Amino acid sequence: MARFNYLEPHSLDEALRMLADGGDGVRLVAGSTDFLIRWRTGFWRPDAVVCMQHVPGLDAISFNDADGLSLGAMATVQAIEQHDVIRQRYPALAAGATAFAGVQVRNLATIGGNACNASPAGDTLPALLAYDAQCRIVGPAGERWLPLTEFFQGPGRTALQPGEILTELRLPPPPPRTGGLYIKHSPRGAMDISAIGAAAVVSLADDGACRRVSIALGAVAPVPMRANAAEGRLIGQQPTAANIAEAARIAAQSTNPISDVRSGAGYRRDMVQVLTQRTLQHAVATAAGGPAPFGELRRLALQTAI
Amino acid sequence: MKQPLQLQINGESRQMLVEPFYSLLDCLRDEAQLTGAKKGCDEGDCGACTVLMDGQPVTSCLVLAHSAHHADITTIEGLASVAALSPVQRAFVEHGGLQCGFCIPGLIMSATGFLQSNPNPTEEDVRFAIGGNLCRCTGYARVVEAIMAAAAEMRAAQ
Numbered sequence: 001m002a003r004f005n006y007l008e009p010h011s012l013d014e015a016l017r018m019l020a021d022g023g024d025g026v027r028l029v030a031g032s033t034d035f036l037i038r039w040r041t042g043f044w045r046p047d048a049v050v051c052m053q054h055v056p057g058l059d060a061i062s063f064n065d066a067d068g069l070s071l072g073a074m075a076t077v078q079a080i081e082q083h084d085v086i087r088q089r090y091p092a093l094a095a096g097a098t099a100f101a102g103v104q105v106r107n108l109a110t111i112g113g114n115a116c117n118a119s120p121a122g123d124t125l126p127a128l129l130a131y132d133a134q135c136r137i138v139g140p141a142g143e144r145w146l147p148l149t150e151f152f153q154g155p156g157r158t159a160l161q162p163g164e165i166l167t168e169l170r171l172p173p174p175p176p177r178t179g180g181l182y183i184k185h186s187p188r189g190a191m192d193i194s195a196i197g198a199a200a201v202v203s204l205a206d207d208g209a210c211r212r213v214s215i216a217l218g219a220v221a222p223v224p225m226r227a228n229a230a231e232g233r234l235i236g237q238q239p240t241a242a243n244i245a246e247a248a249r250i251a252a253q254s255t256n257p258i259s260d261v262r263s264g265a266g267y268r269r270d271m272v273q274v275l276t277q278r279t280l281q282h283a284v285a286t287a288a289g290g291p292a293p294f295g296e297l298r299r300l301a302l303q304t305a306i
Numbered sequence: 307m308k309q310p311l312q313l314q315i316n317g318e319s320r321q322m323l324v325e326p327f328y329s330l331l332d333c334l335r336d337e338a339q340l341t342g343a344k345k346g347c348d349e350g351d352c353g354a355c356t357v358l359m360d361g362q363p364v365t366s367c368l369v370l371a372h373s374a375h376h377a378d379i380t381t382i383e384g385l386a387s388v389a390a391l392s393p394v395q396r397a398f399v400e401h402g403g404l405q406c407g408f409c410i411p412g413l414i415m416s417a418t419g420f421l422q423s424n425p426n427p428t429e430e431d432v433r434f435a436i437g438g439n440l441c442r443c444t445g446y447a448r449v450v451e452a453i454m455a456a457a458a459e460m461r462a463a464q
Contacts, residue, residue, distance in 0.1 A: 006309070006326035006372045033368045036329060037349050051373045078362070102438020104356050104365040104416065190437025191351050298434065 002039070005048040009055055012138060012167065018050045019163045020140060026050055028165060030074055030113030033105050058167060059110075063089065068173040069131075073112025073166050077124060078103065080111060090171060091291035092180035092199045092279075093127040095301035098294075099184035100124060102191050112166050115151065118158045118223065119193075125152075125224040126199035126216035127182045131171040139164035152223035175212060178203040179287035181279045184218075185271055185303045186262070194219045195262040196271045198251075200279035202239065204287045210234045215247070215276055220255035220268050227251040230276065239284040248277035275303075311372055315340065316384030324371050331355045333371035334381060342382035342411045346440070353439035356412035357381045363419035365438070382411035385418065393463070394418050394456040403452035405443030413439045417453045425461055429454060 007026070009015035019026060025047035029035045032051070038044045052058060058074035063085045071080065080086055081097035100106055100114075100123040114122045115135070125148075133148040140163045148169070151159050160166065174180075180201035186192040197218030205211040213234045215227040230251035237243045257268035282300065286292060292300070308323035315338060322337045331348075334340045334357070343366055346352035350365040357366045358380040385392040391399065394417050404410045413436060420427070420435040427435070432453045433446070441449065 001327075003325070004327050006370065008372070029370070031368075032370050032373070033350055033365075036368050036370070039327070040348065049370070051370060053373050054376065101350075102353065103420070103435060104353060104363045104438045105350050105368065107359070107362045107364050108368055190434075191440075295428075295430070 002042065002045040004039070004046050007048050007050045009050060009052070012055055012058075012165070015050055015052060015055055015165060016138065016140065016163065019165070022048055022050070023162075028052060028116075030110040030116070031076065031108040033109045034113065034117045052165075058112075061086075065173055067170065069171040071111050071169045071171070073115075073168055074110050075112075076107055077101075077109045077111065077114065078106035080124070081106060087294055087297070088291060089174055090127070090131055090180070091286070091297055092130055092182045092201055092283075093124065093171070094294070095182040095297050096124045096127040096184075096197075096199065098298045099182065099194075099197075099301040105191075111169060115148070115169065116158055116160065116166055118152050118154070118156050120155055120221060120223055121194045121197065121219040122224060123182075123184055123194055123197060123218070126197050126218045127180070128169060128171070129216035129224055129226055130180065130182075130199040130201040130214040131174070132214070133169045133171050135166055136168035136170065137164050138167050149226060154222050174201070175203045177205075177287045178212075179283040179285065179291065181282040181286075181297070182301055183275045183279055183303050184301060185275060187304060189302050189304050193262065196220060196268050196275060198272060198275035198279050200276065200283045202234075202280060202283035202287055204239070204284070209236060209238050210284075213247075213280075215251050215280070217251065217255060217272055217276070219262075220257040220272055222256070225255070227254045227276070229254055234280070239280070244277055244280045244284070247280060248273045251276040309372065312375060313338075313371075313379060314377070315379045316381060317378075326372055328371040329367050330357070330369035330371045330374050330379070331366040334366060334379075340381050340383050343415075344408055344411060346408070351440070352409070352412075353416060353436075354409050354412040356415040356439065358415055358419050361419060361422055363416045380415070382415060385414070392418065393459050394421065394453070397452040397456035397459065398449070401448050401452035401455055403444065403449040409439060409441045413441065413449055417456065421453070421457050421460060425457060425464075427454075427457055
């Protein structure tokens with residue numbers, strides 16, 4: 001068994017110094033739920049870990065109408081799932097959080113950790129993409145902001161440079177008359193990795209046409225992805241059943257899935273069409289009246305059978 | 307090399323020497339001799355190692371032991387007083403919510419944490435709350451019955 005040392009910074013500056021001093025041998029850990037599993041299998045063998053849990057302020061969640069939602073990278077998935085403003089204003093993100101693992105893992109796992117792990121199947125990631133999340137990244141050269149769409153570089157690979165830390169995700173305020181949903185499709189309801197995940201967020205104009213549409217998909221490409229062509233098919237159009245069906249068909253075409261133990265590639269592509277259609281329909285149906293009660297959102301978010 | 311670690315476990319402050327790569331589960335079982343939390347999968351999937359940190363259920367196999375010094379940790383050993391089982395433990399006994407018993411400490415810790423913040427749950431809420439606990443014997447029906455009964459008893463005692 002590969003041993004490692006435990007380092008515990010109490011400020012962001014101290015964490016940055018530990019990363020700089022340790023070089024390639026250190027690994028940043030957030031909730032440690034992915035880290036300990038991958039360390040036990042021998043996949044990750046750091047000399048030391050830098051544990052971010054005791055850096056104050058990194059787990060803050062705040063919202064205001066001007067700036068939107070700020071998620072500290074160390075905010076837990078459970079804190080996001082339980083947050084009233086997120087349930088009201090960012091229901092697709094609340095759905096992604098509630099579909100995530102089980103409560104014991106949600107209490108540990110963080111939103112920043114889920115992003116940095118960069119799994120194509122990360123359950124919070126399609127919703128973050130659909131709400132146009134921006135990443136605040138702090139490193140030796142200072143601070144930079146990067147759209148989350150550019151953050152994912154491949155399975156387990158991100159745009160973070162050596163010595164950099166993701167500290168915050170910021171989601172702009174959704175316009176009025178916006179609805180959204182994320183659906184996770186997996187053989188088992190809890191504690192399973194998504195076979196396919198789909199998020200849609202739709203904002204309607206006064207005449208009922210789609211003013212803004214985002215569709216984001218998980219586990220159907222090397223990275224969590226936006227389906228831009230499908231979005232373009234709906235923007236400016238009335239959200240009729242035919243238009244939604246056509247957008248869902250285009251979304252399925254835009255994916256690049258693999259076959260693995262959870263699904264065949266063909267099944268994944270077919271299910272993208274089904275799930276995209278359902279999330280779009282729900283987003284449109286709830287755009288005017290506000291999100292479904294959370295109990296219903298939870299039932300919709302976890303689809304073990306189609 | 308083992309490093310000093312002070313943890314608050316079941317209301318007691320415990321001073322131990324713990325390897326930096328130990329999980330909280332390994333620390334509880336091997337250093338604190340509290341073997342109620344079970345090592346099932348060691349991957350966070352089965353929930354048999356569930357303990358409470360500041361009242362919230364967590365899979366202790368996924369917690370770095372040295373990161374846990376800030377938290378109040380409650381294990382299954384911390385629930386019963388000398389004289390009596392906790393309401394959740396008693397309900398599991400009375401409703402037959404167990405067979406082989408290996409998963410039960412984890413299920414009881416999940417249920418205990420859940421009922422503290424959700425005293426009046428639906429059966430669907432209970433099933434969602436124990437979604438991270440695998441039991442291969444009971445089929446969960448009596449486990450859910452027991453948790454619903456414990457909730458009712460705890461509400462009546464308020």
